[in-house]
Amino acid sequence: MTMQSPIDMPPKTRGLTVIAGAMSLIAVLLIVQIWLLSAALESFLAGNRHTALPATVFSGVMFLICLGLYLFVDRVDSEVRRSGEER
Amino acid sequence: MxxxxxxxxxxxxxxxxxxxxxxxxxxxxxxxxxxxxxxxxxxxxxxxxxxxxxxFYKAPSYPQQPVARLGEIPVGGVKLFTYPTKEDQCIMVRTGENEYVSYSQKCTHLSCAVYYSEASNRLECPCHQGFFSIKDGAVLQGPPSRPLPRILLETRGEQVVAVDVKAG
CATH class of the missing domain: 1.10.287 (Helix Hairpins)
Structure with missing residues (x-):
């Protein structure tokens, strides 16, 4: 059994693979962000005010990673469409 | 862009x-x-x-409010009162001859009213079996993740006075 190299894949399939991969990573980060938000809220309601800043910083970093992944997907998407239009 | x-x-x-x-x-x-x-x-x-x-959190200032007379409730007895506003139900338990403890009656899980179980000496929430310590309001069991807010009490003459609320 031979595995198909990503270069040999048709552009649309390659685009789908990239989007699926990015989506999985974003989903994992999102789950961590949801947990972080609920933990920060719980802590705030319990009267601890010092946890809000680190929680916000980490959440911000995770959002930036998600945004970066989205921009990457967008770039791949553009390339896939361009190659589709050229064909 | x-x-x-x-x-x-x-x-x-x-x-x-x-x-x-x-x-x-x-x-x-x-x-x-x-x-x-x-x-x-x-x-x-x-x-x-x-x-x-x-x-921008500002610690609220709570009023000083007499909630019971000394000896009004027996040891192991309970009194319900409202503090600091009329909507905030609280529970006071006389745990010893000169010992009174008081907590918000709202369970920190889903706001059901907690009650004092003398048999097990703890505060219990009947909705989802959340149990709180009578000593400090800490969660002993169940779904609540935060302790009960504590009402700080002072004895002044013949009166027990609520002076502050300490969030769990």
Whole structure:
């Protein structure tokens, strides 16, 4: 059994693979962000005010990673469409 | 804002409602990715909101309010009262000859009213079996994740006076 190299894949399939991969990573980060938000809220309601800043910083970093992944997907998407239009 | 432009030169409806099944799957995944990133932004905004609330938090000042007379309730007895507002139900337990403890009666899980179980010497929430320590209001068992807010009491002459609320 031979595995198909990503270069040999048709552009649309390659685009789908990239989007699926990015989506999985974003989903994992999102789950961590949801947990972080609920933990920060719980802590705030319990009267601890010092946890809000680190929680916000980490959440911000995770959002930036998600945004970066989205921009990457967008770039791949553009390339896939361009190659589709050229064909 | 190069990344905001549309990738294709064709009309948007042709891209979003393609006649090809494979294209439809492709567009759906792309849209879900956008939605996930937007949700991630929402989580970040939520954290910023908590941060702002924390930074501008002002500790409220609570009134001093007589809630019971000394010896009004027997040892192991309970008195219900409202503090600091008429909507905030509280429970006071006389745990010893000269010992009184008081907590908010609202369970920190889903706000059911907790009651004192003398047999097990703890505060119990009947809704989801959340148990709290009578000593400090800490969670002993069940779904609540925070202790009960404690009402600080002082004895002044013949009266027990509520003076402050200490969040769990």
């Amino acid at each position: 190069n990344w905001l432009r549309r990738a294709s030169s064709g009309p948007l409806w042709k891209e979003e409602f393609s006649v090809h099944a494979a294209d439809e799957r492709y567009v759906t995944r792309r849209q879900l990715t956008k939605f996930l990133v937007l949700t991630s932004f929402g989580m970040f905004v939520g954290n910023i909101w908590i941060l702002v609330r924390s930074l």
